[in-house]
Amino acid sequence: MLEHDVKYLKFKTYLSTYCPHCHNSFNVEKKDLKQIEFNAIYKGQPVDLKLSPYLDVFDVDLSVPIEKGEVLDDLLCPQCKKSLIVKEMSCGECGSPVGEVIISAMSKLIPFFVCMKYGCEWHGLTKADERRIKLKIPRQDMPEQDQTLRVHNFQEVPYGFTTELALLEAGRCLQCKNPQCVLGCPVNVPIPQFIALIADEKINEAAKKIKETNLFPAICGRVCPQENQCESTCVMGHKDKPVAIGRLERFVADYERKMDLVRVPIIKENLGQKIAIIGSGPGGLTVAADMRQLGYSVTVFEALHETGGVLTYGIPEFRLPKSIVQFEINFLKEMGVRIETNQVIGNIHTIDELLEEFQAVFIGVGAGLPTFMGIEGESLGHIFSANEYLTRMNLMKAYKFPEYDTPMPKGFNVAVIGGGNVAMDCARTAKRTGATEVTIVYRRSRQELPARGEEVHHAQEEGIKFKLLTNPIRYLGTDFNTVKAMECIKMELGEPDASGRRRPVPIEGSNYVMDVDLVIVAVGNGPNPVIFQSTPDLKRNKRGYIEANPETMETSKEFVYAGGDIVTGSATVIEAMGAGRIAARAMHAKLTALREKKNKPKKVSAKG
Amino acid sequence: MFQIVRKQEMARGTIIRFDITAPKIAKKVKAGQFVIIRVNETGERIPLTVADKDEFAGIITIIFQVVGKTTALMRSLKEGDLIKDVVGPLGRPAEVEKIGTVVMIGGGTGVAILHHVAKAFKQAGNYVIGIMGSKDKELLILENEMTQICDELVITTDDGSYGERGFVTQPLQKYIEERDDIKLVYAIGPIIMMKNICKLTEKHKIKTMVSLNPIMIDGTGMCGGCRVKVNDETRFCCVDGPDFDGHKVDYDELMNRNSLYMKEEKDSLLFSIR
Numbered sequence: 092m093l094e095h096d097v098k099y100l101k102f103k104t105y106l107s108t109y110c111p112h113c114h115n116s117f118n119v120e121k122k123d124l125k126q127i128e129f130n131a132i133y134k135g136q137p138v139d140l141k142l143s144p145y146l147d148v149f150d151v152d153l154s155v156p157i158e159k160g161e162v163l164d165d166l167l168c169p170q171c172k173k174s175l176i177v178k179e180m181s182c183g184e185c186g187s188p189v190g191e192v193i194i195s196a197m198s199k200l201i202p203f204f205v206c207m208k209y210g211c212e213w214h215g216l217t218k219a220d221e222r223r224i225k226l227k228i229p230r231q232d233m234p235e236q237d238q239t240l241r242v243h244n245f246q247e248v249p250y251g252f253t254t255e256l257a258l259l260e261a262g263r264c265l266q267c268k269n270p271q272c273v274l275g276c277p278v279n280v281p282i283p284q285f286i287a288l289i290a291d292e293k294i295n296e297a298a299k300k301i302k303e304t305n306l307f308p309a310i311c312g313r314v315c316p317q318e319n320q321c322e323s324t325c326v327m328g329h330k331d332k333p334v335a336i337g338r339l340e341r342f343v344a345d346y347e348r349k350m351d352l353v354r355v356p357i358i359k360e361n362l363g364q365k366i367a368i369i370g371s372g373p374g375g376l377t378v379a380a381d382m383r384q385l386g387y388s389v390t391v392f393e394a395l396h397e398t399g400g401v402l403t404y405g406i407p408e409f410r411l412p413k414s415i416v417q418f419e420i421n422f423l424k425e426m427g428v429r430i431e432t433n434q435v436i437g438n439i440h441t442i443d444e445l446l447e448e449f450q451a452v453f454i455g456v457g458a459g460l461p462t463f464m465g466i467e468g469e470s471l472g473h474i475f476s477a478n479e480y481l482t483r484m485n486l487m488k489a490y491k492f493p494e495y496d497t498p499m500p501k502g503f504n505v506a507v508i509g510g511g512n513v514a515m516d517c518a519r520t521a522k523r524t525g526a527t528e529v530t531i532v533y534r535r536s537r538q539e540l541p542a543r544g545e546e547v548h549h550a551q552e553e554g555i556k557f558k559l560l561t562n563p564i565r566y567l568g569t570d571f572n573t574v575k576a577m578e579c580i581k582m583e584l585g586e587p588d589a590s591g592r593r594r595p596v597p598i599e600g601s602n603y604v605m606d607v608d609l610v611i612v613a614v615g616n617g618p619n620p621v622i623f624q625s626t627p628d629l630k631r632n633k634r635g636y637i638e639a640n641p642e643t644m645e646t647s648k649e650f651v652y653a654g655g656d657i658v659t660g661s662a663t664v665i666e667a668m669g670a671g672r673i674a675a676r677a678m679h680a681k682l683t684a685l686r687e688k689k690n691k692p693k694k695v696s697a698k699g
Numbered sequence: 700m701f702q703i704v705r706k707q708e709m710a711r712g713t714i715i716r717f718d719i720t721a722p723k724i725a726k727k728v729k730a731g732q733f734v735i736i737r738v739n740e741t742g743e744r745i746p747l748t749v750a751d752k753d754e755f756a757g758i759i760t761i762i763f764q765v766v767g768k769t770t771a772l773m774r775s776l777k778e779g780d781l782i783k784d785v786v787g788p789l790g791r792p793a794e795v796e797k798i799g800t801v802v803m804i805g806g807g808t809g810v811a812i813l814h815h816v817a818k819a820f821k822q823a824g825n826y827v828i829g830i831m832g833s834k835d836k837e838l839l840i841l842e843n844e845m846t847q848i849c850d851e852l853v854i855t856t857d858d859g860s861y862g863e864r865g866f867v868t869q870p871l872q873k874y875i876e877e878r879d880d881i882k883l884v885y886a887i888g889p890i891i892m893m894k895n896i897c898k899l900t901e902k903h904k905i906k907t908m909v910s911l912n913p914i915m916i917d918g919t920g921m922c923g924g925c926r927v928k929v930n931d932e933t934r935f936c937c938v939d940g941p942d943f944d945g946h947k948v949d950y951d952e953l954m955n956r957n958s959l960y961m962k963e964e965k966d967s968l969l970f971s972i973r
Contacts, residue, residue: 394919396737396744396784404921433786435919439727461923463933470928470952472959479922487743487916493970496743496768497916498963572955619920620938624791 106144109193113171132165159210166190182206184213230332231260238552242522245408252342261289264334271324277669280305282336298347306380309415312341315665316543355425359386364682367449369436372400373664374455374655377671379428385679392434404486407516437621451650451678458616458656468566472573477513477613484520502609505529509613515546517611518555529555534562534582534595577607616661636660643677644670700781710838714764714808715774722757724787730819731793731942735918737784738772745769746915748812762811768967789918790941795819798882804830804867806888810841813887817848826850830870836861868895875903894950907945911936928952
């Protein structure tokens with residue numbers, strides 16, 4: 092990157108200036124040079140005055156050397172030669188006379204003042220006007236891997252913001268007094284505060300600020316659906332595009348990790364109470380971190396051989412590198428959280444057994460039981476649940492078969508059923524393992540696609556095809572009992588259903604057959620029965636998930652808490668984290684009360 | 700890490716028995732449940748039914764037939780070697796209760812699992828009739844153990860080199876004709892054997908339980924790879940099974956699904972030889 096490019100990116104607000112009399116522009120743009128030029132009079136002599144066009148870098152240059160603090164006599168327009176000095180105004184800081192120019196921002200004309208005292212930076216803009224100007228910085232895109240090359244590797248697609256891009260993006264934040272973005276965040280990250288710290292180039296402090304409420308910004312910055320959460324309520328989004336909060340969060344976390352600035356927090360004294368956490372996914376890890384920080388001893392039980400839950404087996408490497416997940420988990424281990432893998436709770440210990448040893452239990456096992464559509468031929472070979480496909484690829488590293496022993500399901504003509512993030516992950520993974528054609532088959536229309544906008548965009552860039560308003564009704568097999576084709580029916584949208592989305596209705600007689608040799612069914616998950624088999628007294632709701640008090644996340648069993656997908660059904664990483672935070676808070680309150688009751692000194696009767 | 704404390708080769712070295720230290724699992728495991736084993740970092744996860752346990756020594760026994768890459772790799776392990784991951788117990792235990800006369804039928808390596816279940820039925824106070832089948836005399840396993848457990852034991856071999864000549868269905872037919880007090884048949888072995896037994900018992904309306912062995916990955920209900928059709932419903936073998944009502948299982952589908960990875964299995968073995 093050339094030096095002037097860096098400068099351009101670094102300087103935040105570019106001004107377009109005009110003469111109030113002749114309406115000619117003062118801005119001069121030569122090849123590498125961008126500046127605002129005036130004529131001025133100093134001690135009776137005409138001199139040239141040059142100003143930086145960037146609001147945040149008030150750089151004044153004169154053609155004759157004068158000392159700082161000296162006052163110019165007059166300021167003239169180089170075109171019409173009229174004086175720009177306004178008599179009724181003076182500098183708000185030093186009281187010197189000021190010259191007025193007009194700047195245009197968002198098709199509104201705003202007066203901008205240049206103080207005649209050399210070195211004074213007063214410009215007389217109101218806060219509201221400053222905001223109006225700031226809207227002119229476009230939302231910054233993250234540099235990312237080339238779309239034709241990235242489908243051949245499993246490396247992460249976006250490279251993330253550079254410091255320059257992050258500063259530029261941070262400059263767009265309006266620092267609202269009443270920030271709506273914070274309300275949109277399930278864990279209420281202090282968004283304006285951390286962005287202000289980035290703008291001040293205090294990136295490490297920004298990371299610490301986020302970690303006050305969110306311990307895993309590197310993960311959330313990558314996988315949160317920000318467009319439905321913090322960014323959906325951003326005021327900037329009303330007129331322009333919202334501030335890229337997620338990208339900034341990710342930048343901050345990556346910066347902290349790469350610069351080796353992560354420090355293990357000092358843990359308070361050991362409270363002597365033990366917490367058991369079932370599942371090392373986002374919900375469980377949040378409870379683990381919060382409770383450990385408060386001084387409890389925490390043990391996490393994980394059923395698989397790797398920790399991280401959905402972050403490890405579900406989300407592919409190119410969207411969330413596993414090294415980041417493991418970094419965060421190692422951080423927890425350094426904090427003193429015990430993690431036991433290969434422990435299927437319900438079988439190896441029941442919850443009642445855990446309650447004998449631990450004072451409280453958090454269930455964060457997720458919704459891991461894949462749903463099938465129950466249509467003809469679904470048990471043919473090469474038809475997978477999204478869970479199986481992703482587990483093979485991510486957890487078992489089947490894409491490195493035969494170096495790794497788990498076979499890779501390989502297809503040339505792949506259909507993915509469903510339109511969520513999981514479906515996008517499957518489709519993009521299939522593309523990376525050599526599929527020539529990958530099609531997403533979704534029964535509703537584009538507007539109803541539940542996947543994040545960014546994922547859909549990336550999938551399209553990578554050449555994934557979308558067959559919308561289409562539903563499979565039957566699979567046809569080869570002589571070897573693998574799938575060879577899929578019969579589909581076209582759909583149209585009818586009346587809105589309970590979820591508020593328009594119900595898809597099949598169009599009679601619109602059936603057609605589509606050739607496929609690998610099908611991935613990504614139509615959602617249900618609750619895993621293992622825990623319920625051994626804990627029949629755990630109350631479940633109509634859909635079969637655990638019933639938990641939304642304010643405390645406590646279940647029908649005292650001292651047993653639950654959160655994440657096992658309570659809500661398939662949702663997002665950050666919602667699981669939010670539930671984990673609520674549970675941790677309630678757990679702490681309850682256990683503190685218990686402790687105080689126990690420690691209360693018994694009344695000692697006076698002797699004699 | 701889990702240590703192999705004892706290794707025994709059976710049936711011309713095609714069937715191996717491992718005793719593994721796993722105190723927590725040994726304490727909990729019941730007849731019919733299985734564990735998932737991952738030998739090393741690059742290994743796949745394979746389900747193996749627990750054939751026996753010693754709660755006090757903290758040892759579980761697994762018996763497996765060498766059929767593919769992972770089992771071949773496991774055969775190369777020696778006593779004292781470590782296995783990276785053993786997860787369990789998984790699946791639902793066999794429903795054992797005192798019901799009277801039960802016929803326990805095992806074919807090939809299936810006997811390894813069967814004898815654990817048979818032991819449980821015997822301890823519950825049932826009259827246990829055992830039928831064991833194998834290709835020939837040398838491939839027969841756990842004969843002594845089964846003799847000790849069963850009140851009556853019939854052995855069949857395909858080539859007649861030991862016991863009766865023929866398949867396990869023949870002595871079963873005889874028993875069904877002779878006695879009318881058979882309450883339950885438990886069949887564990889090759890899919891085709893279980894299918895034929897169920898055909899026979901269905902005619903006579905005798906309840907039959909089978910233990911299925913589909914391809915699995917995680918074994919905790921997550922992947923759906925082990926789905927089987929039981930009573931026309933999709934069930935997951937790892938969390939709903941592995942034991943199902945034999946009359947309701949779609950065996951043909953199970954056979955098809957189990958033979959899906961023949962080519963990959965070969966590739967994987969060839970890769971490891973190179």
